[in-house]
Amino acid sequence: xxxxxxxxxxxxxxxxxxxxxxxxxxxxxxxxxxxxxxxxxxxxxxxxxxxxxxxxxxxxxxxxxxxxxxxxxxxxxxxxxxxxxxxxxxxxxxxxxxxxxxxxxxxxxxxxxxxxxxxxxxxxxxxxxxxxxxxxxxxxxxxxxxxxxxxxxxxxxxxxxxxxxxxxxxxxxxxxxxxxxxxxxxxxxxxxxxxxxxxxxxxxxxxxxxxxxxxxxxxxxxxxxxxxxxxxxxxxxxxxxxxxxxxxxxxxxxxxxxxxxx
Ligand SMILES: *[C@@H]1O[C@H](CO)[C@@H](O)[C@H](O)[C@H]1NC(C)=O
Ligand SMILES: *[C@@H]1O[C@H](CO)[C@@H](O)[C@H](O)[C@H]1NC(C)=O
Numbered sequence: 001x002x003x004x005x006x007x008x009x010x011x012x013x014x015x016x017x018x019x020x021x022x023x024x025x026x027x028x029x030x031x032x033x034x035x036x037x038x039x040x041x042x043x044x045x046x047x048x049x050x051x052x053x054x055x056x057x058x059x060x061x062x063x064x065x066x067x068x069x070x071x072x073x074x075x076x077x078x079x080x081x082x083x084x085x086x087x088x089x090x091x092x093x094x095x096x097x098x099x100x101x102x103x104x105x106x107x108x109x110x111x112x113x114x115x116x117x118x119x120x121x122x123x124x125x126x127x128x129x130x131x132x133x134x135x136x137x138x139x140x141x142x143x144x145x146x147x148x149x150x151x152x153x154x155x156x157x158x159x160x161x162x163x164x165x166x167x168x169x170x171x172x173x174x175x176x177x178x179x180x181x182x183x184x185x186x187x188x189x190x191x192x193x194x195x196x197x198x199x200x201x202x203x204x205x206x207x208x209x210x211x212x213x214x215x216x217x218x219x220x221x222x223x224x225x226x227x228x229x230x231x232x233x234x235x236x237x238x239x240x241x242x243x244x245x246x247x248x249x250x251x252x253x254x255x256x257x258x259x260x261x262x
Pocket of ligand 1: 013014015209210211214
């Protein structure tokens with residue numbers, strides 16, 4: 001049994017109030033070292049400090065952009081920060097959303113959508129899978145983390161309703177979110193025989209974050225857990241995916257609040 005704590009990496013923290021941050025907090029509490037990759041260094045440093053103060057172990061790896069070179073260099077930095085920690089969990093939560101009528105969408109927006117939602121996902125997946133394929137299967141209670149799921153690692157992609165359904169304002173967003181889903185399904189099949197678990201999560205509904213709270217400005221919406229997704233609840237489902245053992249694991253999960261129409 002290894003005494004070294006395993007490593008968790010997440011890309012896409014936004015303002016530190018959504019899925020990426022909630023997932024980082026929960027995995028830190030569950031015993032993982034946590035590497036935070038995102039644009040926006042101030043939010044990253046704040047979240048890392050918060051996790052460290054709460055008794056976890058986190059470090060920030062800020063990026064200027066989600067180019068392949070930047071992602072590669074963030075992985076190089078986190079490996080040199082924690083050379084003996086096996087990377088066991090990687091969550092790709094970065095995204096670029098554009099909701100506009102098709103005729104108003106610019107070439108730059110299409111490109112940004114493809115760059116962040118597809119190309120960056122390829123680069124992130126490549127770095128994570130290069131690490132996972134070097135590892136032995138995890139051992140029971142590796143580094144104090146519960147479970148023995150017989151895996152080399154788990155790679156989770158955050159998707160959206162737009163990953164499976166186009167709509168009137170989602171041409172650019174949905175086209176790239178479909179792309180990420182196709183990537184995750186292909187990787188799930190290619191790497192399953194190596195006991196690497198790849199999963200795709202469809203978030204169907206509005207997540208409560210600082211941004212959506214200020215957009216809606218509606219206290220009764222905020223208070224009603226049946227109508228919006230709580231990032232902490234999403235994080236619990238991500239931990240569940242990671243803890244699933246190799247005899248029954250999920251490729252795709254969908255999460256929506258109880259009263260969501262779908
Ligand atoms: C971060 O907060 C600013 C100001 O509230 C907002 O404009 C921006 O969309 C937020 N970014 C994310 C990723 O939530
Ligand atoms: C991405 O960021 C790096 C620095 O981190 C910079 O050198 C590079 O020019 C940027 N690329 C683009 C396309 O913005």
